[in-house]
Amino acid sequence: xxxxMFSITPLFPDRVMGGAQKHLQAVARHLGGLGHAxxxxxxxxxDTHEPFRWxxxxxxxxxxxFKQPFPGPYDTPAYNLAxxxxxxxxxxxxxxxxxxxxxxxxxxxxxxxxxxxVSLRDNVYPETQLGSFLFQxxxxxxxxxxxxxxxxxxxxxxxxxxxxxxxxxxxxxxxxHFRPTRSEAILKLVPVDPEQDAIVLHPHRxxxxxxxxxxxxxxxxxxxxxxxxNLKVLVxxxxxxxxxxxxxxxxxxxxxxxxxxxxxxHFLFHNWIPQELMPAYYSLGxxxxxxxxxxxxxxxxxxxxxxCGTPTxxx
Numbered sequence: 001x002x003x004x005m006f007s008i009t010p011l012f013p014d015r016v017m018g019g020a021q022k023h024l025q026a027v028a029r030h031l032g033g034l035g036h037a038x039x040x041x042x043x044x045x046x047d048t049h050e051p052f053r054w055x056x057x058x059x060x061x062x063x064x065x066f067k068q069p070f071p072g073p074y075d076t077p078a079y080n081l082a083x084x085x086x087x088x089x090x091x092x093x094x095x096x097x098x099x100x101x102x103x104x105x106x107x108x109x110x111x112x113x114x115x116x117x118v119s120l121r122d123n124v125y126p127e128t129q130l131g132s133f134l135f136q137x138x139x140x141x142x143x144x145x146x147x148x149x150x151x152x153x154x155x156x157x158x159x160x161x162x163x164x165x166x167x168x169x170x171x172x173x174x175x176x177h178f179r180p181t182r183s184e185a186i187l188k189l190v191p192v193d194p195e196q197d198a199i200v201l202h203p204h205r206x207x208x209x210x211x212x213x214x215x216x217x218x219x220x221x222x223x224x225x226x227x228x229x230n231l232k233v234l235v236x237x238x239x240x241x242x243x244x245x246x247x248x249x250x251x252x253x254x255x256x257x258x259x260x261x262x263x264x265x266h267f268l269f270h271n272w273i274p275q276e277l278m279p280a281y282y283s284l285g286x287x288x289x290x291x292x293x294x295x296x297x298x299x300x301x302x303x304x305x306x307x308c309g310t311p312t313x314x315x
Contacts (some may be wrong), residue, residue: 001096003031007042008073008104011060013052016275017239019300020121023171024101025054032057041088043068069240085110103131123150124295140166143298171298178307183280190234190270194284197232201285203301206238206250211292220261231266239272282308290314
């Protein structure tokens with residue numbers, strides 16, 4: 001079959017921005033491995049606009065014109081939206097299936113003639129929630145029973161037949177990959193000493209709801225009240241730092257808070273970690289903190305960390 005996929009989030013040949021994109025890659029590669037021809041239309045950016053492949057039969061075309069960087073992808077002129085509609089519409093003219101990742105292509109008239117699967121990856125972002133009310137596909141996939149109940153009791157109130165078309169497919173976790181791992185390669189990206197440093201991990205996107213203020217407060221208590229002088233808190237820098245004034249402001253505010261608390265020597269902001277090194281990264285930590293108020297439909301980091309032998313404290 002010829003399968004067209006949609007991702008409003010930019011995709012990269014060698015980097016993964018988050019859990020949703022990791023699972024999109026896994027689904028696409030699996031379908032390609034079954035012999036299907038998979039084409040993914042995603043948002044292009046200055047640093048990713050050339051086509052690339054995720055496998056022998058999986059092609060990514062980063063050519064859509066949604067607003068970047070995140071958030072507010074629909075905050076773009078109407079001519080860009082018209083371009084996006086035309087690009088997806090033309091790709092679907094001879095498609096056998098359409099798969100919409102995150103439910104964020106909010107133009108159901110474009111895909112009405114193609115058997116369509118929509119997957120909702122969260123219960124938080126506006127475009128995903130709006131997409132649930134605009135759902136006109138053949139099957140709706142959610143990733144947890146919590147999400148199933150969430151959407152059946154909101155958008156499902158107005159779609160009596162949604163229960164029969166909704167399926168829970170839990171995110172997979174590869175325990176052969178996420179296991180305790182030692183690697184010198186990770187130490188070239190994150191200059192710490194696991195033998196000497198008490199390492200705390202904060203492996204999250206730069207959103208206040210992901211809990212960095214709480215991590216900073218915990219670090220201060222560990223140093224001041226509990227005397228852990230060798231504390232090192234690792235925080236990844238988001239891929240979009242160079243493109244977004246808002247994200248730069250987020251990190252600058254965090255750094256000011258850290259300096260004012262006298263914790264500058266205890267925090268290390270490092271580059272985004274490649275997926276293949278994530279097990280080694282998790283294995284560096286004494287503990288992983290996930291203390292924010294982001295209501296996860298399924299939080300990947302907490303379980304991946306546990307698989308690598310590092311306890312997780314989650315709110």
